[in-house]
Amino acid sequence: MTGEWVRRGGTPAAPSKGRLRPLGLKEVTLRPGFWHQRQQVNADKSLDHIEHWLTASGWLGNFDHAVNRQGREFSDSEIYKYLEALAWANDPALEDRFQAVVAKVAAAQDPDGYLNTNFGRPGQAPRYSDLEWGHELYCFGHLIQAGVARARAHGHDELVRVAIRAADHVCDIFGPGGIEAVCGHAEIEPALAELYRVTGNRRYLEQARLFIERRGHQVLGDIEFGRAYFQDDVPIRDATSLRGHAVRATYLASGAVDVAVETGDDELLDAVAGQWAHAVARRTYLTGGMGSRHQDEAFGEDWMLSPDRSYSETCAGVGSIMLAWRLLLARGESRYADLIERTLFNVIAASPADDGQRFFYTNTLHQRVPGAEPPAGQLVPRAASSLRAPWFAVSCCPTNLARTFASLAGYLATRDDEGLQIHQYTAASIDTGDIALDVDTEYPADGRVTVRIVRAPQTPFTLTLRIPHWADGATLDGQPVAPGTVRVRRRFTAGESVTLDLAVRPRLTFPDSRIDGVRGTAAVERGPVVYCLESVDLADVDFESVHLDPASALSDRDGAVVVSGRAVTPADGVWPYRQRDHSTGAAVEIPLHPYHRWARRGPSTMRVWIPTTD
Amino acid sequence: MTGEWVRRGGTPAAPSKGRLRPLGLKEVTLRPGFWHQRQQVNADKSLDHIEHWLTASGWLGNFDHAVNRQGREFSDSEIYKYLEALAWANDPALEDRFQAVVAKVAAAQDPDGYLNTNFGRPGQAPRYSDLEWGHELYCFGHLIQAGVARARAHGHDELVRVAIRAADHVCDIFGPGGIEAVCGHAEIEPALAELYRVTGNRRYLEQARLFIERRGHQVLGDIEFGRAYFQDDVPIRDATSLRGHAVRATYLASGAVDVAVETGDDELLDAVAGQWAHAVARRTYLTGGMGSRHQDEAFGEDWMLSPDRSYSETCAGVGSIMLAWRLLLARGESRYADLIERTLFNVIAASPADDGQRFFYTNTLHQRVPGAEPPAGQLVPRAASSLRAPWFAVSCCPTNLARTFASLAGYLATRDDEGLQIHQYTAASIDTGDIALDVDTEYPADGRVTVRIVRAPQTPFTLTLRIPHWADGATLDGQPVAPGTVRVRRRFTAGESVTLDLAVRPRLTFPDSRIDGVRGTAAVERGPVVYCLESVDLADVDFESVHLDPASALSDRDGAVVVSGRAVTPADGVWPYRQRDHSTGAAVEIPLHPYHRWARRGPSTMRVWIPTTD
Known part of the structure; x- marks a missing residue:
């Protein structure tokens, strides 16, 4: 099975069962457009940038036993995510660099397969002495994911052997009769399930299943954040919502889907x-971002989605895409692809700077004070900086983005026995052998998507296109189509086209009245893109005064969406709670730009949700 | 000067200059009423409870060099705050207990005056090796405050000598030519200024001044929360708002007022x-609570006052009262007493359980999920528990409340050359020698306050009464009086009365439109008391559905305030952001109770700010 994947370029998740089958990275080629440009920046700029920082920070050097260890307890995982990104990129020009890093990693592996630069060496805590916070299995998970990527994209070589030795070690130690515990940060679970898919060795799937089932029975110690933080509060079969640390939650759920699918x-x-x-439905930001709480990077309770201090960690966006993709493959429902689209355009696209060398760690929906640009070349201790930073003390997001951008083509389309499904719209060429087609579009700037058949079988097949949930008024070849999916089944011939018009135009969106943090506001969206207001666009108007008229017409103007409203500023007082005052204010025009472009024109205040006039 | 204070019972802050002069704890006696009851519970129940936990936790045992140290780096300070509470209580029945604890503390002091159970002993980090987080000077500060309390309330004895040795040590080490730094948690500053007031030794005042001036020049290392956390970002003369960790901020500002007053x-x-x-005006909750952020227990930016995850630490309430009281003494303006009143009724009164043995650490304004009652006798690792807990891993609040309740009489009234000022209303007897009077009132249940003259000089004096900022419609002896203060100057005679009617009745309060977290809501207040809605009072109505009619009449009913409104529940959807829907709902009656009484009838959801109907 791996040889087949190597031919097709590999793919980030390869279930053996399910409604839809993923395509390989050689089967889908991004062409110039929104995502191609970002993938190129990742390849041309971010990978170099990451290796520079992994070296400068000493985190790569940790694999040399002789040095004093640098960085946090999970820094090994950044090297593994970087290797995963290189594996998906699968660029011969990067091969020497890849092998050099693999050699360092391989040399640090103990004879029994254990590999972690933070435990077990002289002067360090013993192996597995801190499962709550030590991140050892988490690091193994990312090592194994890198090995899986390499095996699928390139074939079995040294990194894959290192990963297998690590997985065997984990099964030896944590399998039946071994340590009856889990890791404080899920990640080993999807990694082992994926390694099973690569190797066919059911021991890995069984170990993943064991970890999934064990968690939730208070097998870890209590912590200040409570056991929900690492999902050890309730068994996964009994839980009613994603909860706790958002990255942990989405990684764990991804592993659970993998296990569920493989075991039926x-x-x-x-x-x-x-x-x-x-x-x-109740714990996700308009941007698709997940995780409301700074303190523990965690989901809030239902409806706790205040833009103030919204966290929406970039890595939680990555985890959310991992999870929704797996659910999409398993169940085929378009709502999973809807959330992936939203997250891609409003979290993943928002994080990196245009130069691919600075990143948002968090993606707030409301910035009250303009941030200060981090000094060039300086590691930023604070994740929640309001401008993109080159590197963080906890720098999980840059490498997570790198592996996501490098494998992005894998999320565009799928196959099933009936035909081919397109889930995400961007200029691309898709060639799955019997079916080949080109997708032409300026999406999301424009809603027209043309699918041109390049090669087709002699027999009919079904071309399925997703109609996003917001796309009221969409048409396919001029015929109205409703949100969900539209299926076109016929014998296609090379050269013919199908044209989808997604009615991309600005619209006002209102929140559920139970989301207290945004009561009395509206947001502007345009297609899949969430817009925001930045103070740099309001030279003469007090940013805090802006109220949008919910009856306003919305218009496109020079890349912005313009709505009308009023500037209402209450009188300043000694105490901000008083009798009701009905203020009117001067009429203002409010220009909004795509949220993913915010803070690219220097320090600014920003808000996604705009108060509405009465 | 100390001997005079001993005669008068001491007082929590005794500036040598300023508009108003504090009274001693023997000059003001609380009589049965709202605050007397809470002070009695503190004396009868909380002090025992605290000593039990200080012993059971091992924090008191830390003073014995022989044991393995228990608790966090600042646990010594809890013993000192307990000693301060005992000193203000000044109860002969507690004297043996007080002296036993003092003996332990004194025995642990090094010959050079240094005293901290967490640093400098074999196997511990060296003294002053972690000024950012070590809390050594913070602990000294509370030791000195305890010594100051003892000196003023009782006279110079062993604890005062220990405090003076500690202060001399601090001046030796951090004075001119010494370590040019400050402590990561302010507290030594007001303590040294107060010790100067007790001893007359200007060295302590000068050292307090030095600490105040040094801070803000980045003398501490950068930390994840940023240097604003410990107010080391900007010199205090240049800052524009209280900021960073709310307890640190208010303690530092208190010390700065002390230094400013004493040095002119x-x-x-x-x-x-x-x-x-x-x-x-911009960073304080309706309750008077300060500190919006869980992550760093810190002030948010302007208007960042979401009830979701509002923090409002009990200790920040204590710090806010310390600061406002000092400003009131210095400047005499009623707004400082207004905030003290608000904080007393809605933070300080909210924290302790009726039995005085469980406490809120944080005081949220919105509880979305009913909390779980902490197991009896169990230390709670999480500060933000939604039910009162007996003790916390960080247990600063119980002892801070204890010293506040024990010295509460000190905050009621003051003198100046013209006469006597009453700032807080509760049943009390005040006797300052030439002037003695009784205050009779059921406040805050009822707004009538009768001040009966018991003894008066032959010459005229001015009786000044505060009219709270909310008290529209107040009258004094039947004549309308406006919020602020009312001054009655005449020759008073024993037996005559002055009657203030404060028009305590329920009212709706609306937030400044810039506070995003509460847009489209209103709160109910009654006199100085903030009300809240608890789910236990809404048996048949979905808590999340309740909307208040802003035109509703408000009525008192059985201790509750009842307003009318509607139960509006949006349809559940797969995505909570959509086109506007105008829902109506069934009429409901909404009963609200005082916020300080919330969660006293078992687990409940709760909100202070109620959404309003359109």
Whole structure:
């Protein structure tokens, strides 16, 4: 099976069962457009930048036993995510660099397969002495994911052997009769399930299943944040929502879907799908961002989605895409692709600077004070900086983005026995052998998507196109189509086209009245893109005064969406709670730009949700 | 000067200059009423409870060099705050217990005056090796405050000598030519200024001044939370608002007022008063609570006052009262007493359980999920528990409340050359020698306050009464009086009365439109008391559905305030952001109770700010 994947370029998740089958990275080629440009910046700029920082920070040097260890307890994982990115990029020009890093990693592996630069060496804490916070299995998970990527994209070589030795070690130590615990940060679970898919060795799947089932029975110690932080509060089959640390939650749920699909455990799959649906309906930002709480980078309770201090960690966006993609493959429902689209355009696209060398760690929906640009070349201790920073003390997001951009083509389309499904719209060429087609579009700037058949079988097949949930008024070849999916089944011939018009135009969106943090506001969206207001666009108007008229017409103007409203500033007082005052204010025009472009023109205040006039 | 204070019972802050002069704890006696009851519970129940936990936790045992140290780096300070509470209580029945604890503390002091159970012993980090987080000077500060309390309330004895040795040590080490730094947690500053007031030794005042001036010049290392966390970002003369960790901020500002007053530094006093005014106008909850952020227990930016995850630490309430009281003494303006009143009724009164043995650490304004009652006798690792807990891993609040309740009488009234000022209303007897009077009132249940003259001089004096800022419609002896203060100057005679009617009745309060977190809501207040809605009072109505009609009449009913409104529940969807829907709902009656009584009838959801109907 791996040889087949190597031919097709590999793919980030390869279930053996499910409604839809992923395509390989050689089967989908991004062409110039929104995502191609970002993938190129990742390849041309971010990978170099990351290796520079991994070296300068000493985190790569940690693999040399002789040095004093640098960085946090999970820094090994950044090297592994970087290797995963290189593996997906699978660029011969990067091969020497890849092998040099692999050699360092391989040399640090103990004879029994253990590998972690933070435990077990002289002067360090013993192996597995801090499962709550030590991140050892988490690091193994990312090592294994890198090995899986390499095996699928390139074939079995040294990194894959290192990963397999690590996985065997984990099964030896944590398998039946071994340590009856889990890691404080899920990640080993999807990694082992994926390694099973690569190797066919069921021991890895069984170990993943064991970790999934063990968690939730208070096998870890209590911590200040509570056991929900690492999902050890409630067994996964009993939980009703994603909860706790958002990255941990989405990684764990991803592993659970992998295990459920491979073992045919529909009860488990239903449980995770239900938790996802609950979290999307009540615990997710308009941007698709997940995680409301700074303190513990965690989901809030239902409706706790204040833009103030919204966290929406970039890595939680990555985890959310991992999870929704797996659910999409398993169940084929367009809502999973809807959330992936939203997250891609409003979290993943928002994080990196245009130069691919600075990143948002968090993606707030409301910036009250303009941030200060981090000094060039300086590691930033604070994740929640309001401008993109080159590197962080906890620098999980740059490498997570790198592996996501490098494998992005894998998320565009799928196959099933009936035909081919397109989930995300961007200029691309898709060639799956019997079916080949080109997608032409300026999306999301424009809603027209033309799918041109390049090669088609002699027999009919079904071309399925996603109609995003916001796309009221969409048409396919001029015929109205409703949100969800549209299926075109016929015998296609090379050269013919299908044209989808997604009615991309600005619209006002209002929040559920139970989301207290945004009561009395509206947001502007345009297609899949969330817009925001930045103070740099309001030279003569007090930013805090802007109120949008919910009856206003919305218009496109020079890349902005313009709405009308009023500037209402209450009188300043000694105490901000008083009798009701009905203020009117001067009429203002409010120009909004795509949220993913915010803070690219220097320090600014910003808000996604704009107060509305009465 | 100390001997005079001993005669008068001591007082929590005793500036040598300023508009108003504090009274001693023997000059003001609480009589049965709202605060007397709470002071009695503190004396009868909380002090025992605290000593039990200090012993059980091992924190008191830390003073014995032989044991393995228990608790966090600042646990010594809890013993000192307990000693301060005992000193203010000044109860002969507690004297043996007080002396036993003092003996332990004194025995642990090194010959050079250093005293901290967490540093400098074999196997511990060296003294002053972690000024950012070590809390050594913070602990000294509370030791000195305990010594000051003892000196003023009882006279110079062993604890005072220990405190003076500690202060001399601090001056030796951190004075001119010594370590040019400050402590990561302010507290030594007001303590040294107060010790100067007790001893007359200017060295302590000068050292307090030095600490105040040094801070803000980046003398501490950068930390994840940023240097604003410990107010080392900007010199205090240049800052525009209270900021960073709310307890640190209010303690530092208190010390700055002490130094400014004693050195005649009006520029410094103006700076702190301006920061206070800014924080009160833009960074303070309706309850008077300060600190919006869980992550770093810190003030948010302007208007960042979401009830979701509002923090409002009990200790920040204590710090706010310390600061406002000092500003009131310095400047005599009623707005400082207004905030003290608000904080007393809605933070300080909210924290302890009726039995005085469980406490809120944080005081949220919105509880979305009913909390779980902490197991009896169990230390709670999480400060933000939604039910009162007996003790916390960080247990600063119980001892801070204890010293506040024990010295509460000190905050009721003051003298100046013209006469006597009453700032807080509760049943009490005040006897300052030439002037003695009784205050009779059921406040805050009822707004009538009768001041009966018991003894008066032959010459006229001015009786000044505060009219709270909310008290529209107040009358004095039937004549309308406006919020602020009312001054009655005449020759009073024993037996005559002055009657103030404060028009305590329920009212709706609306937030400044710039506070995003509460847009489209209103709160109910009654006199100085903030009300809240608890789910236990809404048996048949979905808590999240309740909307208040802003035109509703408010009525008192059985201790509750009842308003009318509607139960509006949006349809559940897969995504909570959509086109506008205009929902109506069934009429409901909404009963609200005093916020300080919330969660006393078992687990409940709760909100202070109620969404309003359109």
